[in-house]
Amino acid sequence: MKNVxxxxxxxxxxxxxxxxxxxxxxxxxxxxxxxxxxxVSSLCVDxxxxxxxxxEKIVSYASLKRIDLVIVGPENPLALGLVNALDAxxxxxxxxxxxxxxxxxxxxxxRKIIDLCDKNKNPKRKEFHNTSSVLDFxxxxxxxxxxxxxxxxxxxxxxxxxxxxxxxxxxxxxANDIIRGGGSFLIEEKLVGEEFSLMSFCDGKTCKHMPxxxxxxxxxxxxxxPNTGGMGTYSFSDHGLPFLKESxxxxxxxxxxxxxxxxxxNTGTPFVGILYGGFMLTRQGIKVIEYNARFxxxxxxxxxxxxxxxxxxxxxxxxxxxLSGVDVQFDSLSTVCKYAVPLGYPNKPEKGFLVGCDVDNxxxxxxxxxxxxxxxxxGGSRTAAYVGKSQHIKEAEKLSEEGIRExxxxxxxxxxxxxxxxxxxxxxxxxxxxx
Ligand code: AMP
Ligand code: GLY
Numbered sequence: 001m002k003n004v005x006x007x008x009x010x011x012x013x014x015x016x017x018x019x020x021x022x023x024x025x026x027x028x029x030x031x032x033x034x035x036x037x038x039x040v041s042s043l044c045v046d047x048x049x050x051x052x053x054x055x056e057k058i059v060s061y062a063s064l065k066r067i068d069l070v071i072v073g074p075e076n077p078l079a080l081g082l083v084n085a086l087d088a089x090x091x092x093x094x095x096x097x098x099x100x101x102x103x104x105x106x107x108x109x110x111r112k113i114i115d116l117c118d119k120n121k122n123p124k125r126k127e128f129h130n131t132s133s134v135l136d137f138x139x140x141x142x143x144x145x146x147x148x149x150x151x152x153x154x155x156x157x158x159x160x161x162x163x164x165x166x167x168x169x170x171x172x173x174x175a176n177d178i179i180r181g182g183g184s185f186l187i188e189e190k191l192v193g194e195e196f197s198l199m200s201f202c203d204g205k206t207c208k209h210m211p212x213x214x215x216x217x218x219x220x221x222x223x224x225x226p227n228t229g230g231m232g233t234y235s236f237s238d239h240g241l242p243f244l245k246e247s248x249x250x251x252x253x254x255x256x257x258x259x260x261x262x263x264x265x266n267t268g269t270p271f272v273g274i275l276y277g278g279f280m281l282t283r284q285g286i287k288v289i290e291y292n293a294r295f296x297x298x299x300x301x302x303x304x305x306x307x308x309x310x311x312x313x314x315x316x317x318x319x320x321x322x323l324s325g326v327d328v329q330f331d332s333l334s335t336v337c338k339y340a341v342p343l344g345y346p347n348k349p350e351k352g353f354l355v356g357c358d359v360d361n362x363x364x365x366x367x368x369x370x371x372x373x374x375x376x377x378x379g380g381s382r383t384a385a386y387v388g389k390s391q392h393i394k395e396a397e398k399l400s401e402e403g404i405r406e407x408x409x410x411x412x413x414x415x416x417x418x419x420x421x422x423x424x425x426x427x428x429x430x431x432x433x434x435x
Pocket of ligand 1: 123146148156157158160188189190191192195217227278289290
């Protein structure tokens with residue numbers, strides 16, 4: 001019997017909780033989270049309502065409940081050293097210690113690690129702690145640049161020239177805002193191509209790769225609007241993506257493996273948990289956009305909904321450093337996941353309105369909701385996701401679109417995610433870029 005504690009209770013953690021409770025390995029599930037998600041709580045024997053920055057309280061709770069294994073969903077507790085504190089109390093986590101979670105926490109650190117693996121995977125870039133030479137570097141990049149806040153911003157700290165920044169002066173204003181707030185930032189060359197996510201299970205020695213997924217960061221259809229945590233994702237039944245060759249996939253897999261190794265070498269701490277590489281295929285080859293130290297959200301819903309191998313068995317093999325002996329398999333199905341988000345998201349989201357949906361639907365994943373008795377109210381961040389699964393992407397998209405429309409409230413979603421039209425236009429665009 002294993003006592004498993006899940007940290008967090010968004011849609012990603014619903015996906016994790018369902019996989020743990022479906023395991024053949026007998027277990028009791030616990031959750032710690034600031035809000036009670038009814039889809040997680042219905043699977044738990046106990047639910048601890050607590051902010052996730054209360055590291056000591058979470059460790060005390062885990063000790064009290066004799067937890068064998070903790071699975072950490074979001075990035076903030078990783079950055080705060082929750083895994084270090086649990087480890088000191090003798091409790092194992094599927095999640096990295098803060099020294100190596102820095103691959104997500106600091107974009108400057110991530111770029112340094114990638115340089116040590118393969119310099120060609122990085123764009124041109126410079127770190128800034130003041131704004132004195134910002135305009136010079138923007139000029140050097142020919143005004144094709146990206147400004148990235150160097151810290152955790154839930155995917156919303158990146159502004160791109162021509163999309164969010166109309167002139168170098170607007171870029172300078174954003175840079176000044178960051179400095180005034182006590183932060184630092186990177187300016188990077190603006191890369192052009194198609195993005196994809198590759199997540200790998202890591203036990204400190206071995207990486208086992210998951211199917212590739214494409215996320216949609218922009219808020220609005222046609223990839224317009226501000227960056228978000230991710231509006232939706234799709235994956236193909238062959239576990240690749242139609243604009244990528246086999247060689248691109250193995251290059252991305254190799255990069256995750258090198259990054260895991262280099263993190264260990266550089267910090268003395270092995271990377272244990274889920275390593276998420278965010279890549280872009282460009283005319284100059286595969287480049288790294290970012291690294292995360294956890295399951296992607298929504299990517300987790302795509303891959304976990306088709307994971308064939310027992311998830312808890314994988315987690316225990318990560319704990320025992322025996323991942324190399326586990327055959328990690330996924331169903332040959334395509335998936336499309338769409339998020340319904342509050343009107344105004346991400347900048348000024350409405351909140352507090354009633355959300356209507358079928359909580360028992362296994363393809364529906366509740367995210368930022370507050371439950372009041374039988375009622376659900378929107379918390380303000382992404383509200384709920386719906387996954388369509390089928391052999392063919394067209395059918396998966398149809399199921400996802402129909403499912404997400406059933407969620408009622410002051411919400412919107414991107415109808416274009418996973419459609420044949422959008423995917424074909426991506427393939428065509430990639431062909432044009434590659435020449
Ligand atoms: P990040 O939080 O680093 O993943 O950035 C959010 C989004 O900004 C990415 O998914 C990309 O769409 C975009 N982005 C980040 N860095 C670059 C870059 N160097 N060139 C072009 N787009 C970028
Ligand atoms: N979907 C992007 C992320 O989880 O950061």
